[in-house]
Amino acid sequence: MTQNIYDNPEFFENYGLMERSVKGLDGASEWPSMRTLVPDLRGCRVVELGCGYGWFCRWASGQGAAHVLGLDVSEKMLARAMAADPDGRITYRRVDMESLELPVQSFDVAYSSLALHYIADLDKPLTTVHRALAPGGRLIFSIEHPIYMAPTHPGWRVDADGRKTWPIDKYSVEGPRTTDWLAKGVMKYHRTMGTTLNLLIRIGFALEHVEEWAPTDRQVTARPEMAEELERPMFLLVAARRVRTLLRYTFAAKGNGAMQTLKTLLWFDGNAEEAV
Amino acid sequence: MTQNIYDNPEFFENYGLMERSVKGLDGASEWPSMRTLVPDLRGCRVVELGCGYGWFCRWASGQGAAHVLGLDVSEKMLARAMAADPDGRITYRRVDMESLELPVQSFDVAYSSLALHYIADLDKPLTTVHRALAPGGRLIFSIEHPIYMAPTHPGWRVDADGRKTWPIDKYSVEGPRTTDWLAKGVMKYHRTMGTTLNLLIRIGFALEHVEEWAPTDRQVTARPEMAEELERPMFLLVAARRVRTLLRYTFAAKGNGAMQTLKTLLWFDGNAEEAV
Numbered sequence: 001m002t003q004n005i006y007d008n009p010e011f012f013e014n015y016g017l018m019e020r021s022v023k024g025l026d027g028a029s030e031w032p033s034m035r036t037l038v039p040d041l042r043g044c045r046v047v048e049l050g051c052g053y054g055w056f057c058r059w060a061s062g063q064g065a066a067h068v069l070g071l072d073v074s075e076k077m078l079a080r081a082m083a084a085d086p087d088g089r090i091t092y093r094r095v096d097m098e099s100l101e102l103p104v105q106s107f108d109v110a111y112s113s114l115a116l117h118y119i120a121d122l123d124k125p126l127t128t129v130h131r132a133l134a135p136g137g138r139l140i141f142s143i144e145h146p147i148y149m150a151p152t153h154p155g156w157r158v159d160a161d162g163r164k165t166w167p168i169d170k171y172s173v174e175g176p177r178t179t180d181w182l183a184k185g186v187m188k189y190h191r192t193m194g195t196t197l198n199l200l201i202r203i204g205f206a207l208e209h210v211e212e213w214a215p216t217d218r219q220v221t222a223r224p225e226m227a228e229e230l231e232r233p234m235f236l237l238v239a240a241r242r243v244r245t246l247l248r249y250t251f252a253a254k255g256n257g258a259m260q261t262l263k264t265l266l267w268f269d270g271n272a273e274e275a276v
Numbered sequence: 277m278t279q280n281i282y283d284n285p286e287f288f289e290n291y292g293l294m295e296r297s298v299k300g301l302d303g304a305s306e307w308p309s310m311r312t313l314v315p316d317l318r319g320c321r322v323v324e325l326g327c328g329y330g331w332f333c334r335w336a337s338g339q340g341a342a343h344v345l346g347l348d349v350s351e352k353m354l355a356r357a358m359a360a361d362p363d364g365r366i367t368y369r370r371v372d373m374e375s376l377e378l379p380v381q382s383f384d385v386a387y388s389s390l391a392l393h394y395i396a397d398l399d400k401p402l403t404t405v406h407r408a409l410a411p412g413g414r415l416i417f418s419i420e421h422p423i424y425m426a427p428t429h430p431g432w433r434v435d436a437d438g439r440k441t442w443p444i445d446k447y448s449v450e451g452p453r454t455t456d457w458l459a460k461g462v463m464k465y466h467r468t469m470g471t472t473l474n475l476l477i478r479i480g481f482a483l484e485h486v487e488e489w490a491p492t493d494r495q496v497t498a499r500p501e502m503a504e505e506l507e508r509p510m511f512l513l514v515a516a517r518r519v520r521t522l523l524r525y526t527f528a529a530k531g532n533g534a535m536q537t538l539k540t541l542l543w544f545d546g547n548a549e550e551a552v
Contacts, residue, residue, distance in 0.1 A: 147423065147444065147447065151441070152439065153439075157443060163428065163429075163445060164445060165427070165443030165444060165445045166443065166444045166445070167433060167441030167442065167443045167444075168423065168441060168442045168443075168444055168507065168508045169439060169440060169441045169442070169507045169508070170506065170507060171423065171488070171490075171506070171507060171508045171509055172488065172490035172505070172506040172507075172508075172509060173506055192488045192509070193469055193486065193488060194486045194487045194488045197473075197483065197486045198485060198486060198487075201483060201484060201485070206482055206483075207473065207477060207482075207483045208477060209474060209477070210469065210470045210473045210474060211470045211474075212447070212448065212468045212469060212470045214447075214448035229448070230446065230447070230448040230449055231444065231445040231446060231447060231448075232444045232445070232447045232448075233447055233448060233468070
């Protein structure tokens with residue numbers, strides 16, 4: 001069972017004061033980067049894992065998604081999300097990601113923002129997401145970057161010469177990390193980048209983009225305090241695509257003028273769709 | 277032009293004293309992990325970028341590779357490699373990786389150990405390697421991990437409580453890093469993991485394995501001083517496969533009993549070969 005820290009009154013109240021809670025997507029510094037990873041949503045079936053207040057769900061709906069399903073473990077967050085969608089265009093459901101179930105091949109895009117690092121075992125939910133995506137379907141997510149999460153005592157250190165450093169330890173020791181962020185005893189799960197990426201590959205995703213988010217020059221100019229985000233990455237953004245759909249085809253192929261009969265099981269790469 | 281620090285007499289001499297120089301592959305702590313990424317080499321055409329003393333080239337030849345080509349920018353290293361292969365089973369060639377040229381689709385496996393971080397611009401050499409691989413061919417390489425390379429002042433810091441940390445800064449500021457390792461002014465090029473992985477994807481490699489190397493429990497038991505390698509990763513190991521070979525095929529496909537004629541350009545995923 002996931003910790004469900006968002007239903008902790010102190011956490012919920014403090015989270016509500018964050019810029020991204022007040023302003024929504026535009027209050028999240030990594031959103032411009034995340035947005036470029038999201039495909040055209042018109043007519044798409046979209047699921048969000050850890051939808052929170054529902055900012056992304058409403059945006060997806062506004063982009064023309066055919067159907068949007070928002071999932072979260074927190075009743076308080078879902079109540080806020082539903083209140084912000086009086087017309088009921090979005091479907092919200094309370095789900096503990098660790099026991100996630102979704103219908104097979106029923107979504108085109110799965111999205112998750114800063115939620116998967118609360119999950120102890122990603123294998124099961126990501127396998128469920130893979131099966132729930134149509135062939136060629138996209139998974140786009142962000143998590144806290146392992147460099148940010150790993151340390152026993154996370155936090156900046158300032159050297160005598162004024163240089164800011166982020167002291168890493170225990171990077172290769174995966175497992176729970178407890179921090180006092182917004183409330184005491186918030187539990188997150190540290191995995192190396194390699195572990196997360198290899199899990200996706202093993203499940204049958206092709207990696208399309210891996211971004212260790214850093215602010216742009218423009219963002220730093222607008223908000224000089226963001227410069228420290230260049231010293232160590234805070235967020236990891238990943239875009240992947242469901243591949244390895246097994247086509248049971250017997251086909252005769254004409255290559256170089258000669259007819260060849262090929263009996264084969266073909267692992268169909270979702271990318272091929274674009275070349276047709 | 278690459279710096280060619282290996283031909284610096286001081287560097288060359290000191291490098292020769294390292295365990296991996298004296299003992300070869302078995303003297304490199306990450307070799308057991310690298311080895312699992314290398315496919316069966318029997319009958320394979322193998323190229324190594326930055327072959328050094330030729331330890332891997334000789335191993336590949338011993339594994340039954342049909343042809344092994346070792347490339348390095350250092351004359352001194354190549355002289356040693358050639359001296360260690362009196363029968364001339366391996367072809368060695370002096371090449372600056374920045375102006376690398378290789379014949380098209382002429383290799384099954386490209387390998388590189390701790391060499392690519394000396395190259396300022398990886399785009400050109402990796403594109404050349406992609407073209408030089410047969411469809412489905414493998415690229416396996418290690419580089420110094422960006423966490424290891426990024427800091428302005430790399431090195432351990434020990435806290436009052438005895439905790440060892442690795443203070444990171446400038447992680448998102450890519451470019452040259454000068455260190456005094458074995459000789460003064462050794463020039464390496466820091467790139468984030470995301471930058472390296474996205475470059476591979478863009479060129480047309482499918483990522484198969486991403487490993488931020490750490491010692492196993494067994495290695496730490498055998499050599500307790502290796503425990504510090506769990507605090508921050510020193511090496512990044514990557515296995516990728518050449519995909520996206522465009523097949524110009526017209527084929528008739530039999531699916532679910534019905535015959536369909538499909539005219540298509542198919543992006544052929546190298547994985548499909550295994551499913552035949």
